Structures are given as structure tokens and as C-alpha cells.
Amino acid sequence: MKLDRKDLLGLRDLSREETELILNTAIPMKDVIGRDIKKVPTLRGKAMVTVFYENSTRTRTSFELAGKYLSADTVNLSVSTSSVQKGESLRDTIKTIEVMGFDLIVMRHAMSGTPHYVARNTRMRVINAGDGANEHPTQALLDMYTIKEKKGTLEGLKVAIVGDILHSRVARSNIYGLSKFGCDIRVVGPATLMPPGVEKLGVKSYYSLDEAIDGVDVINILRIQRERQASGLFPSLDEYAQLYMLSPQTLARAKDDVLVLHPGPINRGVEISSELADSTQALINEQVTNGVAIRMALLFLMMGGGRDEITY
Ligand code: CP
Numbered sequence: 001m002k003l004d005r006k007d008l009l010g011l012r013d014l015s016r017e018e019t020e021l022i023l024n025t026a027i028p029m030k031d032v033i034g035r036d037i038k039k040v041p042t043l044r045g046k047a048m049v050t051v052f053y054e055n056s057t058r059t060r061t062s063f064e065l066a067g068k069y070l071s072a073d074t075v076n077l078s079v080s081t082s083s084v085q086k087g088e089s090l091r092d093t094i095k096t097i098e099v100m101g102f103d104l105i106v107m108r109h110a111m112s113g114t115p116h117y118v119a120r121n122t123r124m125r126v127i128n129a130g131d132g133a134n135e136h137p138t139q140a141l142l143d144m145y146t147i148k149e150k151k152g153t154l155e156g157l158k159v160a161i162v163g164d165i166l167h168s169r170v171a172r173s174n175i176y177g178l179s180k181f182g183c184d185i186r187v188v189g190p191a192t193l194m195p196p197g198v199e200k201l202g203v204k205s206y207y208s209l210d211e212a213i214d215g216v217d218v219i220n221i222l223r224i225q226r227e228r229q230a231s232g233l234f235p236s237l238d239e240y241a242q243l244y245m246l247s248p249q250t251l252a253r254a255k256d257d258v259l260v261l262h263p264g265p266i267n268r269g270v271e272i273s274s275e276l277a278d279s280t281q282a283l284i285n286e287q288v289t290n291g292v293a294i295r296m297a298l299l300f301l302m303m304g305g306g307r308d309e310i311t312y
Contacts, residue, residue, distance in 0.1 A: 003301040007119040007126040010135035011176040019180055023145050025297035026290070032069060033292055043072035046303045049097055051077045052108040052129065053084075058264055058288055059129045059138065063106045066295035072303065075102075090114070091121065098122050103303055107131075125302050133167045133225075138298065139263050140173030142291040144181075146283050147218055149290070150259055154181035160212045160254075161185065161203075163222035163244060163271055166193045166233075170263045171222060175201050188212035189222075189244060192233040209244055213254045220261045221246050221271050237270050247273035251281075259283055 003018060011019070032040055048067050052060050060076065067074035077097065079085075084093055097105060104125040107115045112132035119126040130136040148154050159178055165171045165187045178185055179202050187198060188206040198205050206212035213219055224240065234240045251258060260272075260282045268274045276282055 002304060003298075007115075007128075008137055008298060008302065009116050009119060009126065009128045011137045011140055011173045012135065014137070014177075014180075016180040019141070019144070019177060022141055022294065022297050022301065023148060025301055026141075026145050026293040029066075029296035029300070030290065030293040032296070033289065038069050039071060040069065041071045042300060043067070043070040043303055046104070047073040047075070047100075047102045048104040048106065048299065048303070049075045049077055049102045050106045050129070051079065051093070051097070053079050053114075054108050054110050054130065056108060056129070058291060059108065059136075060106075062288070062291045063127075063129065063138075063295050063299075066292050066299055069292070070296055070299055072103075072299065090118070094118050094122055094124075098124055104299070127298060127302070130169055132169065133172070134169055135173045135176075136169040136263075137173050137177075138291070138294055139170050140177040141298075142287055142294040143170075143174055143220060143261055143263070144177050145290045145294055146261065146287050147259060149286075150283070151217065154178065154183060156182050156184070157218055158184045158216040159186070159218040159220065160216045161187045161220045161222065162209065162212070162246065163189050164193045164225050165189050165198060165205075165222070166195050167225035168222045170220075172201075174220060175203055186212045186216070190234050190240070209246075209250060210253050213251070213258075216254050216258060218259045218261065219246060219251075219254060220263075223263065223265065224267060224270060237267075241270050245269070245271060245273060247276050248279065248281075251276070261287060264288065 050060050050063050064074050102124055106127045106129050108129040109131050112134035115126050115128040115131050161171050185203040187203050188209055262284050266272055266277055
């Protein structure tokens with residue numbers, strides 16, 4: 001089985017069947033991660049490069065590790081020490097990488113649409129690892145995998161996405177992904193961090209945390225994207241925390257078995273209390289592990305040459 005597309009740029013254009021294929025392929029990949037010898041020869045002879053114009057811990061490292069577990073040759077281009085700093089253009093940087101023979105590039109960029117531009121101008125397969133406030137498809141896929149693993153299904157779940165909706169590519173990709181499974185999606189945050197017309201995406205918007213999380217199965221808490229915010233979007237972090245921080249106390253209106261997700265990195269005491277972040281109810285660390293499995297699944301489906309089985 002193979003993804004019948006050259007690139008993975010977002011979840012908006014991914015079909016439900018393609019989404020299910022990726023989620024299902026991640027299940028055996030997670031088995032590989034759990035082994036003593038975490039290595040299969042499936043992508044031997046393939047080469048991939050990670051190119052991140054924005055900082056990352058989880059996404060970049062897990063893509064690199066996913067490639068290594070599948071035996072691909074994996075290189076990270078460190079943008080901060082590359083010839084980008086000598087003024088080399090994006091176009092020339094990508095061409096230079098392409099002619100070295102890489103099969104796939106994983107790219108993060110602060111400007112929305114950059115991976116789409118690259119995808120149109122290279123023979124390499126492109127995976128979007130986050131473009132501005134647009135999409136972060138692999139984060140949403142790993143969130144969906146984590147939810148499905150715990151709940152057994154995604155179908156019809158009530159999901160609240162809390163915080164900086166305006167600047168969040170994680171929110172957008174989650175909305176696109178979860179909508180394909182009939183989820184009841186609520187978004188909640190300060191009015192200044194709510195995109196105008198967000199309801200057109202098929203979600204309900206709230207300003208009250210209590211109302212938004214009433215009876216929900218899942219709460220996905222967003223990081224305050226200070227790097228993308230103009231100043232003055234809310235009075236202070238303290239006041240934000242008073243209204244929107246999730247803690248064991250503020251969870252009271254959600255279902256007893258509510259799942260708490262956060263893409264990380266977390267701002268403790270701002271979006272989530274330390275007590276909740278470190279509790280068994282929060283799946284933050286499991287999300288990171290599942291991120292490796294999802295990225296292995298994608299690399300396998302995109303570079304595996306149509307092989308039906310993982311080579312063990
Ligand atoms: N969730 C996420 O994208 O984390 P990083 O920025 O550390 O990759």
C-alpha cells in the first residue's frame with residue numbers, strides 16, 4: 001500500500017481513506033519502536049533530509065529517528081549554520097539539496113505556503129513539518145492516533161481545542177483531520193486569539209472554558225504562540241492563565257475519562273498546570289512516542305516503493 005500523492009502538505013486535502021491508511025500503518029510501526037532492536041531494512045537505499053527554518057525539538061528529531069529506524073539515510077541541514085546565513089535563497093538551497101540525490105525533504109518554515117512552493121519546484125517528495133499558522137499535518141495525525149489508541153475510535157467524539165487558535169497550525173490541522181470522522185469540534189480562547197469566521201471550518205467557537213469543555217471526550221491544549229503574536233492580544237500571561245489554563249480543578253466540567261493532549265513544548269502555569277501536565281490524564285509524552293510511529297508510517301508509505309508489507 002502506498003500513498004497515491006507525491007507530497008504531504010496538509011490534512012485539508014487528505015481524504016478520510018488516506019488518513020486511515022496512515023493511522024493504521026502507524027500501528028505496526030509502534031511495535032517496531034517497542035522492540036529491543038529498533039531497526040528494519042525497509043527504506044535501505046533511500047535518503048531524506050530535514051530542513052527546519054524554525055526551531056523544533058520533537059518534530060525534527062522524531063522524523064530523523066523515524067528515518068533511521070527504517071534504515072533510510074537521514075541528514076539534518078542545520079539552517080542556522082548553513083549557507084542560508086550567507087544569503088543563499090530558498091530556491092537555490094532546495095536545488096542544491098535535490099541534486100545531491102535526496103528522495104524526500106521534511107520542511108518547516110515560518111511562512112505559510114513555503115512547503116507548497118518547494119513541492120511545486122522539486123522532484124523530491126515534500127512533507128510539511130509546520131508552515132507558519134497554516135498546517136502541521138503530522139502533529140494532527142499523531143494527535144488523532146493517540147486519541148484513537150485510547151478511545152478505540154475517532155467517530156463522533158467531542159473535542160475541545162483550547163487557547164491560541166488564531167496562530168495555531170496544530171488547531172487547523174486537527175480541525176481538518178477530525179472533521180473527516182464526524183467529531184464535534186469546539187474551539188475556545190480569548191476573542192483576540194480567535195480567527196474571524198472560524199465557524200466556517202465547521203467548528204463551534206466559545207470564549208468560556210467551562211462551556212466549551214462541558215461533556216467533552218478530548219481537550220487539546222495549544223501553546224501560546226508568542227513568536228507569531230503582535231503585542232497586546234491579551235493583558236498578561238497571569239490573566240490568560242486565570243481564564244484558560246487547564247488544571248485538575250478546571251477539568252471538572254469535562255467527562256471523567258477526558259483525554260488531555262498538548263503538542264508541546266508546554267508553558268507550565270500558562271496553558272496547563274504542572275499538576276495536570278505531570279498527571280496520568282495528560283498524554284503529552286505518549287503523543288511524542290506516537291509521533292515517531294506516525295512519521296515512520298508516512299516515510300514508509302511515501303518512500304516504500306509500493307511494498308505492501310514492512311520488511312522485518
Ligand atoms: N509539537 C511540535 O511541533 O514541537 P516542536 O516544535 O518541538 O517540533
